[in-house]
Amino acid sequence: MWVYIYQSWxxxxxxxxxxxxxxxxxxxxxxxxxxxxxxxxxxxxxFEICNSSWTKMARPTWTTITWNITWPSWETxxxxxxxxxxxxxxxxxxxxxxxxxxxxxxxxxSIYNKYKRYTANDESGRDPKSRTLETSxxxxxxxxxxxxxxxxxxxxxYALAWTWxxxxx
Numbered sequence: 001m002w003v004y005i006y007q008s009w010x011x012x013x014x015x016x017x018x019x020x021x022x023x024x025x026x027x028x029x030x031x032x033x034x035x036x037x038x039x040x041x042x043x044x045x046x047f048e049i050c051n052s053s054w055t056k057m058a059r060p061t062w063t064t065i066t067w068n069i070t071w072p073s074w075e076t077x078x079x080x081x082x083x084x085x086x087x088x089x090x091x092x093x094x095x096x097x098x099x100x101x102x103x104x105x106x107x108x109x110s111i112y113n114k115y116k117r118y119t120a121n122d123e124s125g126r127d128p129k130s131r132t133l134e135t136s137x138x139x140x141x142x143x144x145x146x147x148x149x150x151x152x153x154x155x156x157x158y159a160l161a162w163t164w165x166x167x168x169x
Contacts, residue, residue, distance in 0.1 A: 037125030
């Protein structure tokens with residue numbers, strides 16, 4: 001199951017990252033491998049890339065969005081970065097859920113080195129608990145920069161679910 005997302009960010013927000021064998025990260029891939037109750041439906045609210053002070057990058061401007069399954073139709077993948085914790089992405093289908101974000105320019109992970117996600121409005125059993133964040137220079141070869149398995153996250157709704165550092169070797 002693949003979901004491709006292409007978005008644009010301002011030049012001021014993006015610089016240069018050195019990821020694996022690539023000079024820069026042109027793509028981010030966020031893979032959700034398990035939710036709290038191993039349900040067929042997963043839900044998530046905001047996903048944010050942040051600097052070391054936990055200040056998030058400005059909300060990107062979308063250029064093209066496609067995705068595989070959403071239920072209901074208004075809970076689409078763009079809701080994970082729409083700036084609102086009261087909206088959600090709610091794909092109905094088997095795991096893993098893979099979201100690929102194509103960047104028009106380079107991202108500097110020495111500046112933007114953290115990420116966080118918020119819970120959605122209802123069923124806490126749908127919350128992702130295991131995930132991987134990867135980068136790529138070409139969209140083919142990927143370098144893992146964060147992996148979390150069986151995270152202990154809050155059951156509160158509209159709440160900060162997790163905060164994690166991005167580690168680039």
